[in-house]
Amino acid sequence: MESIRVDATLLSQFKHKTVRILGQLESVDPSTQTAILKCNGPITIKYQGNFQELSAQVGKFIEVIGMIDSGDLSCKVMQVIPMGDNVNLNAVVKLVQLCHVYPQLFYTV
Structure with missing residues (x-):
């Protein structure tokens, strides 16, 4: 499954698409099954897995593969x-930008 790298500024361009987001996990809310991932802005991620494991990652960096919801631009997590x-x-943000300027270097086009 191919997934394109995005950050918070690009979510609206990838509704209903599988994406890859590398960022810092800021907070986890088990009651709503959501978390906030920071990558060039905040991104709400919807997580159906083990929140105890995810909570151990708060303050650390994770990469999320998931699908962007067209309504609230949240990311439904498939893999962490x-x-x-x-x-x-800063390097991650530059990498995301380069992926969109030169997609032929990073993806099948």
């Missing part, structure tokens, strides 16, 4: 990949 404590978010 822990990325650790040390990710340069």
Whole structure:
């Protein structure tokens, strides 16, 4: 399954598409089954998995593969990949920008 890298600024362009978001997990709310991921702005992620495991990642970096909801632009999570404590978010934002300027380098077009 191919997924394009996006950040908060690009969500509206990828409604009903599978995307990849690398960011810092800011908060988790088990009562609403949502969390906030920061990547060039806040992104609400909807998570159906083990919130205890996700809560252990708060403050750390994760990559989420999921589908963007057309209504509220939240991301319904399919997979979470822990990325650790040390990710340069400025470099991630630049990578996302380059993926959209030169898609032939990153994706099948």
